[in-house]
Structure formats: C-alpha cells, structure tokens
C-alpha cells in the first residue's frame with residue numbers, strides 16, 4: 001500500500017472533476033488515498049436575476065455533484081458556488097484565497113486541476129488561482145500539481161490557446177473507467193449523445209487512445225506542472 005498522499009481535485013464547474021480525472025480519483029480512492037474535490041463555479045451560467053426554477057436546477061446540480069463524488073469514492077466535495085463562466089469578474093486573489101484556505105484545512109500532497117490552454121476561460125482562471133494558492137513556501141503541503149484535459153474544452157482550443165496541453169503523466173485506469181462513466185451519468189444535464197466529446201462512447205475512446213500510448217487498455221493523461229521530492 002502506498003504512503004497516504006491526500007489528493008485535492010480543483011475544478012471550475014460541476015462535471016469537470018469527473019471528465020478530467022474521474023477514473024484516476026476512483027483508482028486512488030480504491031488504493032486507500034483520501035480524495036477531496038473542490039468545485040468553484042456554481043454550474044449554471046450566471047444571470048443578473050434568478051428565479052425559482054434556477055434555484056431548483058442549482059440544487060439538483062449540486063446533489064448530482066455529491067452523487068458523482070460518491071461514485072468515484074471521494075471523501076467529500078466542497079461547492080464554492082462562484083458565478084459560473086464569470087470567474088474573470090472576481091479578483092484573482094479572492095479565488096486563490098478560497099483554494100488556499102481549503103489547502104490549509106485538508107493538507108493535500110497532490111493537486112489535480114485544469115490546464116490553462118482550455119477554451120473555457122474559467123478553466124484558465126482556476127489553473128492560475130491554484131498556482132497562487134500553492135506557492136511552495138516553507139512547510140507548504142502540496143508537492144505535486146497535475147493538469148487534466150476536459151473533453152469539449154481542451155481539444156476545442158485547437159492548439160490556438162497557449163500553452164497547448166502536452167500530457168506527460170499517464171494513469172492506467174482499466175479497472176476504474178466504469179466508475180468514471182457512472183459518475184458522469186449522475187450529471188444527466190451535462191452528458192451528451194455520441195459523437196459529442198462528453199458522451200460515454202467518446203470518453204471510452206479517449207481513455208483507449210491514451211491507454212494505447214502507454215501499453216494498456218485505458219488511461220487518463222495529465223501534464224505535470226511541478227513535482228517536489
């Protein structure tokens with residue numbers, strides 16, 4: 001059994017955590033690691049006025065986030081409920097402070113988060129906020145930061161938004177890919193039919209493709225930001 005290395009997954013929107021590293025979370029949890037999830041945005045596009053149906057939709061989405069976390073064996077999911085697709089209207093330090101406080105509480109050794117080259121602006125903001133929150137000063141717990149791809153955002157930047165996602169860390173997930181698919185199914189409003197990138201068939205194809213690169217049947221891929229040993 002590996003030494004405990006608490007993991008924190010920091011995502012912009014409900015479902016990004018599953019799309020990005022759902023099968024890896026399930027594998028780490030099965031291996032006995034504590035996996036925590038933080039989701040910054042509330043999950044539906046912000047509007048100036050809210051009605052009852054919006055409130056109901058949000059409640060439902062947040063229940064789905066909790067159900068998805070259970071499917072991958074995460075210990076907990078923290079929902080910060082910041083304005084969706086408008087994270088750029090908040091001071092960066094405010095976003096970073098939320099992550100910083102959570103890190104002090106949970107003391108994760110490893111963080112999985114967004115890649116900065118995604119089409120979705122919130123993803124890049126979360127990436128930057130994580131870097132601010134994890135400046136490696138004396139005694140800081142975070143030793144490793146990895147970025148994930150989010151199908152329908154990372155590849156839809158068409159390598160035109162720098163930096164381009166260049167995965168160099170691969171996690172074999174043949175035993176836990178089904179848990180990822182089951183977790184995504186909890187988000188019934190966020191999944192799409194094939195050939196959409198967020199369909200079950202496409203997600204399995206992506207895992208097969210990364211798996212074939214490292215000589216196994218399924219994998220998730222990550223780009224390492226830094227690792228301290």
Ligand SMILES: [Zn+2]
Pocket residue numbers: 012013016120123150
């Ligand atoms: Zn997102």
